[in-house]
Amino acid sequence: MKEKLILIGNGMAGMKTIEELIAKAPDRYDITVFGAEPHGNYNRIMLSPVLAGEKELHEIMINTTQWYQDNNIQLSIGNPVEKIDRAKKQVVAKDGTTVSYDKLMLATGSDPVIIPFPGHDLDGVVAFRDIKDVEMMVAAAKSSKKAVVIGGGLLGLEAANGLLKRGMEVTVVHLMDILMERQLDAVSAAMLKSELEEQGMKFLLGASTKSILGENGKVTGVSFKDGSSIDVDLVVMAVGVRPSIALAKDAGLDCERGIIVDDLMVTSDPDIVAVGECVEHRGDLYGLVAPLYEQGRVLANYLAGDKEPGAYTGSTVSTRLKVTGIDLFSSGDINGDDNTDEIIFRDPSRSVYKKLIIRNNQIQGAVLLGDAADGLWYLDLMKQKTDISDIRDTLLFGQSAIGGEASSSNTADMPMDKEICGCNGVKKQTIVDTILAKGLKTVEEVKAFTKAASSCGSCVNLVEGVLADTLGGEYVAISLKPLCGCTKLSSDDVRDEIKQNKLTTHAATYKSLNFSSSDGCPTCRQAINYYIHALWPAEHKENPQSRFINERVHANIQKDGTYSVIPRIFGGVTSPDQLRAIADIVDKYSIPEVKFTGGQRLTMLGVKKEDLPKVWADLGTHDMVSGHAYGKAMRTVKTCVGDKWCRFGTQSSEAMGVTLEELTWNVWTPHKYKLAVSGCPRNCAEATIKDFGVVGVDSGWELHVGGNGGIKVRETDLLVKVETTAQVEEYAAAFMQFYRKEARYLERTAPFIERVGIDYVKSRIVEDELGRKKLADEFKKAHKNSVDPWKEQIANGEGGHEFTPLYTVTQNKEKVA
Amino acid sequence: MNSWINIGRIEDIPRQGSRVVKTESSGDIAIFRTVSDSIYALNNKCPHKGGPISEGIVHGEQITCPLHNWTFDLATGEATGADKGATGHYPIKIEDGEIYLSLSVDYVQ
Numbered sequence: 001m002k003e004k005l006i007l008i009g010n011g012m013a014g015m016k017t018i019e020e021l022i023a024k025a026p027d028r029y030d031i032t033v034f035g036a037e038p039h040g041n042y043n044r045i046m047l048s049p050v051l052a053g054e055k056e057l058h059e060i061m062i063n064t065t066q067w068y069q070d071n072n073i074q075l076s077i078g079n080p081v082e083k084i085d086r087a088k089k090q091v092v093a094k095d096g097t098t099v100s101y102d103k104l105m106l107a108t109g110s111d112p113v114i115i116p117f118p119g120h121d122l123d124g125v126v127a128f129r130d131i132k133d134v135e136m137m138v139a140a141a142k143s144s145k146k147a148v149v150i151g152g153g154l155l156g157l158e159a160a161n162g163l164l165k166r167g168m169e170v171t172v173v174h175l176m177d178i179l180m181e182r183q184l185d186a187v188s189a190a191m192l193k194s195e196l197e198e199q200g201m202k203f204l205l206g207a208s209t210k211s212i213l214g215e216n217g218k219v220t221g222v223s224f225k226d227g228s229s230i231d232v233d234l235v236v237m238a239v240g241v242r243p244s245i246a247l248a249k250d251a252g253l254d255c256e257r258g259i260i261v262d263d264l265m266v267t268s269d270p271d272i273v274a275v276g277e278c279v280e281h282r283g284d285l286y287g288l289v290a291p292l293y294e295q296g297r298v299l300a301n302y303l304a305g306d307k308e309p310g311a312y313t314g315s316t317v318s319t320r321l322k323v324t325g326i327d328l329f330s331s332g333d334i335n336g337d338d339n340t341d342e343i344i345f346r347d348p349s350r351s352v353y354k355k356l357i358i359r360n361n362q363i364q365g366a367v368l369l370g371d372a373a374d375g376l377w378y379l380d381l382m383k384q385k386t387d388i389s390d391i392r393d394t395l396l397f398g399q400s401a402i403g404g405e406a407s408s409s410n411t412a413d414m415p416m417d418k419e420i421c422g423c424n425g426v427k428k429q430t431i432v433d434t435i436l437a438k439g440l441k442t443v444e445e446v447k448a449f450t451k452a453a454s455s456c457g458s459c460v461n462l463v464e465g466v467l468a469d470t471l472g473g474e475y476v477a478i479s480l481k482p483l484c485g486c487t488k489l490s491s492d493d494v495r496d497e498i499k500q501n502k503l504t505t506h507a508a509t510y511k512s513l514n515f516s517s518s519d520g521c522p523t524c525r526q527a528i529n530y531y532i533h534a535l536w537p538a539e540h541k542e543n544p545q546s547r548f549i550n551e552r553v554h555a556n557i558q559k560d561g562t563y564s565v566i567p568r569i570f571g572g573v574t575s576p577d578q579l580r581a582i583a584d585i586v587d588k589y590s591i592p593e594v595k596f597t598g599g600q601r602l603t604m605l606g607v608k609k610e611d612l613p614k615v616w617a618d619l620g621t622h623d624m625v626s627g628h629a630y631g632k633a634m635r636t637v638k639t640c641v642g643d644k645w646c647r648f649g650t651q652s653s654e655a656m657g658v659t660l661e662e663l664t665w666n667v668w669t670p671h672k673y674k675l676a677v678s679g680c681p682r683n684c685a686e687a688t689i690k691d692f693g694v695v696g697v698d699s700g701w702e703l704h705v706g707g708n709g710g711i712k713v714r715e716t717d718l719l720v721k722v723e724t725t726a727q728v729e730e731y732a733a734a735f736m737q738f739y740r741k742e743a744r745y746l747e748r749t750a751p752f753i754e755r756v757g758i759d760y761v762k763s764r765i766v767e768d769e770l771g772r773k774k775l776a777d778e779f780k781k782a783h784k785n786s787v788d789p790w791k792e793q794i795a796n797g798e799g800g801h802e803f804t805p806l807y808t809v810t811q812n813k814e815k816v817a
Numbered sequence: 818m819n820s821w822i823n824i825g826r827i828e829d830i831p832r833q834g835s836r837v838v839k840t841e842s843s844g845d846i847a848i849f850r851t852v853s854d855s856i857y858a859l860n861n862k863c864p865h866k867g868g869p870i871s872e873g874i875v876h877g878e879q880i881t882c883p884l885h886n887w888t889f890d891l892a893t894g895e896a897t898g899a900d901k902g903a904t905g906h907y908p909i910k911i912e913d914g915e916i917y918l919s920l921s922v923d924y925v926q
């Protein structure tokens with residue numbers, strides 16, 4: 001007969017242990033689970049995003065009741081166990097059910113501390129621990145305006161953030177002068193405070209609550225020991241938790257602050273084990289998921305009868321704050337003492353603060369605010385007790401600063417035994433093996449099979465990176481973010497559907513993909529327009545009303561409603577005729593300003609809308625065409641003078657620039673697209689911050705991709721080195737077509753390449769010669785069909801209504817126009 | 818004074834688009850035609866920074882300003898979402914496909 005195992009506490013630690021146990025020894029136990037809450041097992045951590053409205057309750061369930069059935073587990077919910085009879089080896093639940101056990105597991109978690117201030121039992125005082133609390137707060141936020149959160153720790157701030165996002169006015173009351181004093185020092189706490197203040201949160205620090213005020217049994221305010229008080233209608237108490245050990249104590253198990261367990265998680269009764277927040281191990285209590293899951297793994301091994309279950313020896317923990325827009329990491333001893341050194345970096349204008357505490361050349365603690373990308377790396381160094389003397393001078397600049405290449409966000413360079421998911425202790429090796437063994441294709445599948453990124457979610461980018469590295473070209477990146485408010489589908493999903501179902505109109509797309517609105521919103525209208533255009537060029541019928549004004553009237557709208565006109569000046573090489581023509585036009589239409597742009601050409605600023613067609617016509621008589629300065633299209637090809645004049649020039653960069661601009665102009669792209677050609681590696685045309693950069697060297701041309709000079713500067717990656725002009729053209733066309741087809745709308749080449757990886761780009765453009773030629777051909781075809789939009793507009797007068805008023809009302813109401 | 822001015826036909830405005838009526842007394846007025854052929858008239862001046870809302874994208878019964886994406890309800894001229902503000906709106910009447918505009922302002926900011 002099978003042994004009987006009972007779990008008390010249907011929470012994160014207990015159920016994790018059960019999951020691991022049945023994976024190892026599916027037939028060993030008859031399992032019964034008792035849960036006090038009336039739900040299946042859910043991801044408690046995610047209550048914060050649920051409160052903030054960023055996630056829904058159904059998204060945070062870990063195991064459905066069906067799952068328990070499928071695994072032959074007896075589940076009793078909303079039914080707390082009230083008594084353990086160790087002599088009879090039985091437990092008695094609230095509804096009277098009595099079940100006997102061979103092994104009993106306690107995972108009762110913690111209870112929130114409610115300080116018994118006068119008024120603590122009023123209606124409108126709530127803790128932040130479970131679904132019921134969140135439901136109560138969400139309901140309160142609908143009808144009430146003001147909330148106080150007592151407690152400025154992690155939970156208090158996440159509660160305050162959630163209520164703020166739900167439209168409440170929130171004040172955080174904290175006894176100390178430092179927020180999150182267990183995780184932050186005075187400087188970082190002050191910086192965090194001011195960032196949260198910017199988001200609208202208010203604070204009363206060093207404030208000692210006296211009582212909660214009420215009327216008719218409902219909260220109306222909070223008063224403080226200094227005599228002051230504030231009016232509120234909701235009080236959230238987030239002052240800490242206390243291990244839930246009453247049941248264990250009653251049963252006579254050894255308890256201190258928690259239930260005492262050994263390194264195998266066995267209590268003072270050999271048949272009773274315990275795991276999670278309710279236990280005390282070697283004098284320590286843990287309140288975060290990562291260490292609890294480590295305990296669970298050892299316990300599962302032990303219960304499965306493993307000969308070498310391993311031993312739980314304690315954990316180094318780290319904390320992140322789950323407030324959108326705030327990047328905070330903290331771990332270990334953050335204040336140090338006389339025998340420690342501090343290494344500190346502080347950039348107040350970027351709100352970045354980093355501090356490491358070092359003892360005997362080992363990291364003891366880390367606080368990162370504003371840029372926490374290297375948190376896991378520091379945690380690793382701490383856990384491994386790595387001697388950092390060799391990297392001490394660059395340590396604070398992160399993993400990317402040592403050895404040049406490796407970066408904490410670059411999963412390809414990470415060693416296989418590197419831990420990717422701290423919560424679930426999943427190593428890169430496990431993820432890679434599981435992807436290959438099970439043929440996984442999406443992040444969701446990786447989450448389901450490996451549990452990585454399924455708890456706090458902060459490693460989801462790393463998991464996506466590992467998936468992309470492992471699958472290479474096969475990987476279809478999924479962005480979980482919906483394209484816009486009209487749909488739940490991501491930008492990628494929408495593009496895939498358009499491709500697979502051959503959707504060639506907006507109306508068909510909206511209908512077949514069940515968008516919530518029949519003509520969408522500005523975001524999806526423009527994105528769908530682009531996808532149809534790029535995927536079904538022959539079928540696509542342009543609907544100007546789904547384009548942004550600039551692309552509709554082929555000019556850039558200015559703050560006063562006038563427009564700028566920028567004619568194309570191929571390769572930046574102009575002529576007296578062009579310059580004269582522009583000068584004449586500026587005079588003729590009284591254009592207020594003419595200026596050299598940063599893209600090596602002239603812009604006429606302040607052109608009236610009704611003059612646009614006339615200005616274009618005049619430019620056309622001098623063979624000047626649209627410069628697409630307004631478009632998601634190729635903008636400019638910047639050049640330097642090159643070997644025609646320059647004493648260092650090795651190649652004809654001017655000529656190459658003109659060739660490339662003629663090849664690539666007038667084709668829509670997901671985002672703007674810029675090129676540059678330099679005649680030698682001095683690189684005066686700044687080719688290495690362009691989408692496609694060409695640099696002449698003695699023996700030919702280096703081709704670079706994915707540069708960006710705008711909001712976030714990114715240097716290009718070297719794609720390949722080639723010798724002839726024809727090769728440069730082929731690569732330029734192929735890469736641009738590849739980008740047109742595979743990038744998301746509004747994704748420039750820099751983020752696109754960061755997402756798919758330069759190796760993938762090389763595999764498609766450099767290594768696959770046939771594929772490259774095919775892409776280049778496709779591009780040339782797309783290009784051949786297009787005519788200068790200005791000329792087109794003038795020739796067919798289509799859209800002419802844009803430039804004339806519908807009607808003009810004069811005093812005597814005669815129709816003038 | 819509530820006299821109707823015939824400003825043109827529905828087909829003169831592209832579906833999901835707009836045209837401008839110029840007036841001496843009330844400045845530019847944007848006339849919108851939605852996907853379902855409803856016609857609306859709003860003061861062509863965004864309450865945010867004066868952007869010409871006639872140049873925005875029409876979606877549903879709303880218009881999004883081209884300059885900084887404020888979105889307005891076409892029927893009332895009121896900003897939607899988190900933004901607060903409104904632009905004047907004018908009565909419209911359609912007879913046999915002809916659009917009539919009245920210059921009496923329903924809402925003045």
Ligand code: SRM
Nearest residue numbers: 556564596597598599600601629635708709710711712748
């Ligand atoms: C006119 C010009 C500034 C000038 O007076 O020199 C300019 C003007 C504008 N830039 Fe620019 N950018 C101009 C060169 C640049 C450059 C320099 C360059 O190309 O070498 C950059 C950095 C290089 C780069 O793009 O990587 C640049 C990075 C941006 C960005 C940030 C893009 C990014 O990926 O981070 C924006 C915002 C955007 O596109 O979303 C922007 C957006 C704009 C817009 C379109 C803002 C807008 O939406 O109205 C401006 C329109 C002005 C107009 O009416 O034409 N502009 N802009 C330059 C036109 C070049 C041309 O001949 O077409």
Ligand SMILES: Cc1cc2nc3c(=O)[nH]c(=O)nc-3n(C[C@H](O)[C@H](O)[C@H](O)COP(=O)(O)OP(=O)(O)OC[C@H]3O[C@@H](n4cnc5c(N)ncnc54)[C@H](O)[C@@H]3O)c2cc1C
Nearest residue numbers: 009011012013035036044080081108109276277287288289
């Ligand atoms: C809002 C919030 C945000 C958090 N954010 C993070 C975070 O970002 N990162 C992180 O690592 N941790 C976070 N935590 C902490 C984390 O959720 C807990 O450490 C973890 O859930 C503890 O697991 P546990 O199984 O020990 O306890 P629990 O998950 O609390 O499970 C215990 C369960 O036992 C039940 N129970 C108690 N007594 C009985 C009984 N007698 N009979 C039957 N059932 C009983 C309880 O009702 C409860 O459902 C957060 C916690 C909260 C509340």
Ligand code: SF4
Nearest residue numbers: 558559597598710711
């Ligand atoms: S940097 Fe570009 S976007 Fe900013 S003001 Fe200048 S032209 Fe406009």
Ligand code: FES
Nearest residue numbers: 863866868882885
């Ligand atoms: S002017 Fe209309 S949104 Fe700014």
